[in-house]
Amino acid sequence: MVAPAFDYVAAGSYEEAVRLLAENGDEAKVLAGGQSLMPMLNLRLAHPELLIDINPADQRPPTLDNEMLRLPALTRHRVLLEHDLVRQHCPLLAEAVRHVGNVRVRNRGTIAGSLAHADPTSEIGCCALATGARVVVRGPAGNGQSERTVPASELFAGYWSTTLDPAEIITDVLIPAARPRQGWSFQEMVRRTSDFAIVAVGVIFNLAERSGAPASATVALAGVADRVVLADPELLNDDPDESAARIAETLDPPDDVHASGAYRRRLARVLTARALREASARAAV
């Protein structure tokens, strides 16, 4: 099919993009990598009157500052996959991005575009939750603009929707750098490589720095609800199988054309147990 007609404007800065968004309200959509928005337009699932292209707004590379990985909004998936800072300080994300789309999608797709799209099967959203990422958001404030920081755990509102104000734009993603004695694992089930996840699980596992005893674990799941979700840490104990079973019991995944809810719940249990094992083994090295 062919996209409905829309107008286009290139924004030279995030400030300009926010101003254009505020002026045009619901009729405008932000265009970043376009690997989710453009298919929705081509399938006529969205009918914006104006696309605000933020590609000219930002050329910054990833940086590390005070044990915090700063990924500018337009960081392409390929950069997440290949950049030394990401591979070293957020190996979970570098691995998860291998499962996103194909070469062409990874060349254009962006980290903030993926988060703002808020797909419930998103690998990147899953990693944002598991790592305790935060997003820096710019929006209108009074006569000017202001920035605020939103934890990933408060970003997702449901199918393809976020808690952000319609005129707000994500400008940066902040991810705490991996610590010593930290392990990670990403597990995903798909029918064909590059498909949307049926279920994906991301785990970050911390051992206590002195004693080496299990200290904390964070489990995030994709494909099990109307958004990516964090498992309740209270459900975790020292036994990966028991923890995974308790997490799966709390889930009520939807049926759809790709898989039944019961199958998804089973996958959540199996993949969570695998991920906890792998992450704890990596932490112990």
Add this chain to the structure above:
Amino acid sequence: MSKRQVVLGVNGRDHEVWITPSDTLLDVLHDELGLADVRYGCGEGVCGTCTVLLDGEPVNGCLTLAVQAAGHQVTTLRGLMGLGEAMHPLQECFLRRGASQCGFCTPGMILTALDLVHRTGRPTREEIRYALVGNLCRCTGYTKILDAVEEYADQAAGS
């Protein structure tokens, strides 16, 4: 939605074209510039038949707006061919190995594989599979495509 004129650099030549903002790069390359080697398949970025190189990197022609390509260099399969339509060595490998049957997927396959070989030198068979996962072929069963890419990578590494 008024039309605007942009200059697109395609296969080493500048083209002045009138486009509407919602025209995709695929629309303009295929319909306006008559490049039959860039093809509409799925419109979702899944099938790879509209693959072009944007500043040397494979992208989906169906998911890139033509206006976004202004000021960048676009390369289609035809841009790889020499004077008098001399075939690119990877095309020769596809022919020799029987890696092209109906030919609809071939331009996208070749552009994607070429990017892989340029970046990695001599990719493993598994790496070729991974890179080509977004290029669907309904004829060959893929095996001969993998053979062709391996042969080309060997050649390129040897020369």
